[in-house]
Amino acid sequence: MLTDEFGREVTGVRVSLTDRCNFDCVYCHNEGLGDTRGPMDPQDDEMGADDVVRFLEVAAEFGVDSVKFTGGEPMLRQDLEEIIRRTPDQMEVSLTTNGTFLPGRAEALVDAGLERVNVSQDALDPQDFAEITKSGAYEKVIEGVDAALESGLTPVKLNMVVFEHTAGYVPEMVDHVAENEGLQLQLIEYMPELTGKPEWNIDIERVHDWLAEKADDIEHREMHDRKRYWINGGMVEIVDPVENPTFCANCHRVRVTHEGYLKGCLNRNDDLVSMGDMDRSEIRAAFRDVVANRVPYYGEYMIRNDEGEWEINDKYIEEYAGA
Ligand SMILES: Nc1nc2c(ncn2[C@@H]2O[C@H](COP(=O)(O)OP(=O)(O)OP(=O)(O)O)[C@@H](O)[C@H]2O)c(=O)[nH]1
Ligand SMILES: C[S@@+](CC[C@H](N)C(=O)[O-])C[C@H]1O[C@@H](n2cnc3c(N)ncnc32)[C@H](O)[C@@H]1O
Ligand code: SF4
Numbered sequence: 350m351l352t353d354e355f356g357r358e359v360t361g362v363r364v365s366l367t368d369r370c371n372f373d374c375v376y377c378h379n380e381g382l383g384d385t386r387g388p389m390d391p392q393d394d395e396m397g398a399d400d401v402v403r404f405l406e407v408a409a410e411f412g413v414d415s416v417k418f419t420g421g422e423p424m425l426r427q428d429l430e431e432i433i434r435r436t437p438d439q440m441e442v443s444l445t446t447n448g449t450f451l452p453g454r455a456e457a458l459v460d461a462g463l464e465r466v467n468v469s470q471d472a473l474d475p476q477d478f479a480e481i482t483k484s485g486a487y488e489k490v491i492e493g494v495d496a497a498l499e500s501g502l503t504p505v506k507l508n509m510v511v512f513e514h515t516a517g518y519v520p521e522m523v524d525h526v527a528e529n530e531g532l533q534l535q536l537i538e539y540m541p542e543l544t545g546k547p548e549w550n551i552d553i554e555r556v557h558d559w560l561a562e563k564a565d566d567i568e569h570r571e572m573h574d575r576k577r578y579w580i581n582g583g584m585v586e587i588v589d590p591v592e593n594p595t596f597c598a599n600c601h602r603v604r605v606t607h608e609g610y611l612k613g614c615l616n617r618n619d620d621l622v623s624m625g626d627m628d629r630s631e632i633r634a635a636f637r638d639v640v641a642n643r644v645p646y647y648g649e650y651m652i653r654n655d656e657g658e659w660e661i662n663d664k665y666i667e668e669y670a671g672a
């Protein structure tokens with residue numbers, strides 16, 4: 350197992366398979382790469398299945414035991430089943446999707462080895478859903494959630510970004526997962542870093558306080574030290590990375606972009622290493638380097654300069670200059 354300078358073991362990888370998407374959600378960070386392209390745009394920059402599998406095999410050698418496939422919309426990849434089937438057995442395989450392509454395909458993914466799925470669902474009203482996702486596919490998403498449940502992918506986590514447009518839906522969504530067996534809710538703090546629009550922020554502490562008052566039980570998940578609230582039999586997990594050093598201190602995943610760049614942190618693009626035409630031994634070395642250079646984004650306001658020295662980053666200067 351590889352460990353970075355901050356004592357964080359790397360146990361998981363998060364692989365973006367494409368930056369194409371059939372939605373155009375108003376808040377989308379596209380896994381740290383900014384705006385998404387449409388589904389029909391060229392796709393010759395995407396890693397092929399062989400490249401993805403080769404990387405996963407190397408990661409497995411270092412004891413990595415879980416992989417999350419994401420995007421863009423990862424189900425636009427027609428070879429997703431093949432990639433999952435060829436993923437090393439020791440890895441738990443999960444997928445984050447907008448759900449529209451799950452009807453008719455969820456079972457094939459399970460047959461290939463998919464163990465868990467998160468489906469993004471930001472609202473319970475088709476019109477609001479369409480406004481947020483710039484898509485009219487609400488019914489397809491609901492069908493997708495049902496298809497996942499029927500294929501045995503339980504519990505299915507519903508991802509909901511909490512921001513100005515959705516905050517009003519939180520109570521309804523909490524009831525929704527309590528009333529529907531097999532569903533769990535994941536409330537994601539809106540991250541403005543890569544999208545702009547700080548005015549859409551909601552104070553996530555208020556959501557924590559509200560859930561804590563209603564909760565029968567509260568647990569801490571090891572990953573990111575996330576809180577989980579049990580309310581009337583339903584589970585609600587909060588993903589609250591923004592300015593949260595504890596979240597970063599418990600971050601154990603390396604990321605891979607759809608183009609095959611290794612990336613130590615969602616919010617950083619200054620540490621990208623292209624796997625391009627690398628052979629296995631070069632990928633091993635690159636993986637070691639990326640882990641060695643990982644820095645908790647919040648909590649440590651340090652960055653390596655071109656000479657490889659540590660220096661205070663712009664964020665620190667903006668926040669603390671003159672303080
Ligand atoms: N900043 C930051 N945000 C994260 C991180 N992990 C997850 N998130 C946010 O949470 C969103 C949803 O994550 P998912 O892809 O559903 O998966 P997950 O919650 O990380 O993993 P599981 O709960 O194990 O399925 C991501 O797209 C990010 O917006 C992280 O390490 N750092
Ligand atoms: C980038 S999407 C990729 C997978 C898939 N297309 C989907 O929507 O589930 C992964 C997750 O990131 C979340 N997300 C996107 N932009 C975000 C932002 N600015 N702040 C917080 N979460 C965000 C989405 O809600 C989604 O659950
Ligand atoms: S469905 Fe996912 S990738 Fe597509 S725009 Fe929405 S959040 Fe981004």
Ligand code: SF4
Nearest residue numbers: 597600614615645646
């Ligand atoms: S270091 Fe922090 S911001 Fe970066 S990926 Fe990990 S948890 Fe997210």
